[in-house]
Amino acid sequence: MPSPEPIPGVRGLIIPIGGAEDKVSDRRILRNFADACGGEQARLVVIPTASELDSTGGRYVDVFRHLHVKQVDVLDITERSQAEDLHAVAILERSTGIFFTGGNQLRLSTILGGTAVAQSVRRCNARGAHVAGTSAGAAFVSEHMIAYGREGATPIAGQVTLCPGLGLTNRVIVDQHFRQRDRLGRLMTALAYNPFAIGLGLDEDTAAFIAADNQITVVGAGGITVVDVSDLAYSSMARVSEGEPVQLIGVRLHILTDGATYRLDSREATPGERA
């Protein structure tokens, strides 16, 4: 049974989702998120800023209501001035869970970056509220966000553009729709710039539940490709020009599915019992 209230002083879950999560049948990812936030007693806030469709926020309200959550608010923020609104901050401050929808991640960073709402989401996560994001929302949660990139399996210098995200963690760089859009090359490029971060390539309908102790648990129908370049024996990244292929020797990959875990601190993967 999940606790109905976050534990004070312990960072809440950070939950990037690879996009296209099941909203109609089992709804495993959204159900796990809602349960972690307190189930019926959860106080959820949906932020549909990434989307240009008016219907996106309401669609998630319906899904969470079907999962028996009684209180779901939508913060319909489409410009920076609205993200300074103290009423919006008050709604966030009493939430147990915050959900960023998909759309365009540059709408999230350009509209919310540095505002009172962004600062409040960071505070909420630090005090224990769980923060999930799907697709563009998944890209946004970490400190280093992929803004643009090209498709393909191998790394090309300059193939990917990173920019600052919300910054709930700087330990991972997230890419979404991973298998569906052939994004291994751009994720390896992003990591090769600076090997300190771990890459998480999230397939659709698949989520990484990142706990306060930096243990990740995989939930969903697809896989998570964990890319660890910390022990590269060789990298040509600093030698090649933009547009040239990058040589990398010693990339470590794990493909993890439902129930598997990965520890960001020790870089150890464990297969799940459900695997």
Added chain:
Amino acid sequence: MPSPEPIPGVRGLIIPIGGAEDKVSDRRILRNFADACGGEQARLVVIPTASELDSTGGRYVDVFRHLHVKQVDVLDITERSQAEDLHAVAILERSTGIFFTGGNQLRLSTILGGTAVAQSVRRCNARGAHVAGTSAGAAFVSEHMIAYGREGATPIAGQVTLCPGLGLTNRVIVDQHFRQRDRLGRLMTALAYNPFAIGLGLDEDTAAFIAADNQITVVGAGGITVVDVSDLAYSSMARVSEGEPVQLIGVRLHILTDGATYRLDSREATPGERA
């Protein structure tokens, strides 16, 4: 008179330098750095990893010796395995100042990122050691580093590639050789992705001395262009495609010279007495 020892528990100065700093006549920037680190009693460490020239480290040793610093070590790290060396870490841990030379910032991030040496530099700065970097070294000190970019005065979407840097602060994005290489456009592009950071465009022979209270003091012969996009009335960044010009309404600029100060927390600039 600067204190001969850093004050424990207070972050040391973070000093990005715009490149081509005076090394032969007045040497104002390097002298101010050496004095802050303890002058004759300073224990300096030069890290020439950005440079592919063997002579770069020795050149700075000579400059600092001319400035009467008795102890200057060079950590000649050219591959990742050397950056895990415990002897190198021991030298860093007793230093009062650390200096990153110029070269290629992707050599710094790809060779040092996530290693024991990078972690040690972060710890040293947190306990009070001062960390300076020139040109590539200046780009590296912050959490968000410009890896590549195109020249020109106006912003173009995708014109600049950011990647993770050393991460001593995430409050600024630094660009160097600023006036000399016409880089305002790429710095504005980098900031427009997420308006939370402040842009510092550093002319050559010009440095930003960033104190623990986030007050910046300008030292040197050129100017620092401070770019603040936090109050943008309009940004088209999330709407345009890569390669298209970006519309920004309400960018705030300050051009500051020697002795001027800027407070990152309140975003206030003050002209210097020497101006």
